[in-house]
Amino acid sequence: MWSGGPAYASVHKVHLQILAQATPGTLIKTWLLQDKATACLGVLGEVKAWHLASRFLKGRGVWMVSRPLRNRLFYNALLKHQARLVLLDGLGVARALLPALRDLPQVRVVVVFHGSTRLDRKDVNLFRQFAPEQLTLCAVSQTLASSIEATMGLAVVPLRCMLDPQAFKQQLLSREQARQVLGTGARHQQVFGAIGRLVESKGFDTLIKAFAQSLQTRPDQLLLIIGEGPARTALEATVSALGLQDKVLLPGHMANVASLYRAFDWVVIPSQAEGLGLVVQESVIAGIPVLASNLTVFHEQLGDAGYYIPVDDVAAWTKAIDMTASLVTEEVASSQYAALDPQSAWQRFRLACADELSVVQ
Template structure:
């Protein structure tokens, strides 16, 4: 038996998606062969992949059938079908983009079960609904990484969507986390008790880091020893660096870039901020709380789903509200807050639920 894991692309921008897929695959039977395809780009050394993938290196225009590439779509799908393992039983598809390309191929293989994993909000088309409707539930399983996302998809697709709330083994994750002093040293921070606010994510507009800078600037005026660290890389780096200079935050805000060991560094922070405008789940929330660090988040349904009344929320893209939330956080003992957030998040139970759900994905029909 073989399992095929098909990803849209590799690289740091897709690190969280890779984490989810690898967590799912970790629950497959050890005797099963696992293969990975990357449709776009190349794998890099720090990708969260357990084996060397097949790199198709296809352009977005080709995969989406734009312009003249539409005429070659049947030929491309024939290549995919020819490359499938002979003993293939289950295929994991990374979101609707990959599903649009591969589901027509799998339609001809009724003995193969497809699992589409939705990681975040996406623009579904009427043709997507029609494509999915062609498959019986025995051949196609739809999953989403949160109840919030699953509910939205079910309303549009009129089809059951399983909740596969991504989770990590809490014991393993905590064991890998560096102590506070070591983590701060790794990030070039003072090991003193100066408050440090952390953030992790791609440097893109949807992550809300511009708002975070504005609010931090107002708070740090009265708390000059406070520091902000945003771990990640992306196309918004230049704009964020310019804003840091305009706000006079040099030396108080650092952008260390993408760090493959970021998941081990949370204890360098007193709080972690997640000011995203939208999220499918938000793995950073889980990672921070498991590491013993409380979180401040945007007031999104997906965050309330996980933290309920234990969450500390601010409206999306509201620097004034975020500044007030930061002031409260810096004046509050974080130990009691993270204890409450951890109890509500219940990472051990989430891990057990995740294991049971993923094991069902690989069980025989």
């Protein structure tokens, strides 16, 4: 993995779900290349922090001279740890580790793409240097797999990653407990929740503006955007400019957010792009209906049961938020649960891990 901490929370969740399919007793070691933040990694196996500088890992510009040292460092470490299968999360990690793995043909390599990425000719050439029996390219959804496959001209296996629904349900708080944790109380008729890193691509600015318009006709609503990131200052400025300080709350990163979904009446996902969108799965498993951007990857999961809104369209999002007042949330939640079919999707994901990644061998 590239790093730890909240910014990589979704990657860590998928990483752990894959590793959890290993045969009991399998020795698992996770490497964090850049820093020591391990909060999102749980207790599955051993975690090693490398504390390597980004410029050293990327080996660009004047740091190109460091590439042989980087390659030798990882080559020796992989030999020392007697690696049999290496799971590389994302393109950055693949760029750093694959040059060392070229000289270790006995090690099986799996690269997992978690989101859209900028692939150049050097990346494709690097992947082509490996025999198919040594290297497998995977993506967390069919949508992402098809996109990367079209770009590279190489086969990409769609894992269709899925959370374990039973394990996820066990951590959920009740509606009353979750609202108590969030401090929302019972003073709002509807509470909308949005969860994700505070970055432009999550579309939260559009959501805030749409919510402001919806409040003009339905003032007893509350929006919580849970997460942290570089867009916080800009989002807070938007909230302030629109006078929404008591209506739109940004409580920051919350380590226990997965337990809080039942505090919401609706979960809203205004993303501009997603490789998978774990929030969709978490919401539906929790029994909370979803409004989501009109992205192919969300159609892949919810089909005809989804409510899809054009990306970055404030007017359309306002209309969608208003529309929720006329819907029976329990019926929408039930329909979306049936469409996602979490238990069957979880079993298919487990089989994909076994068949394509060989992590159970």
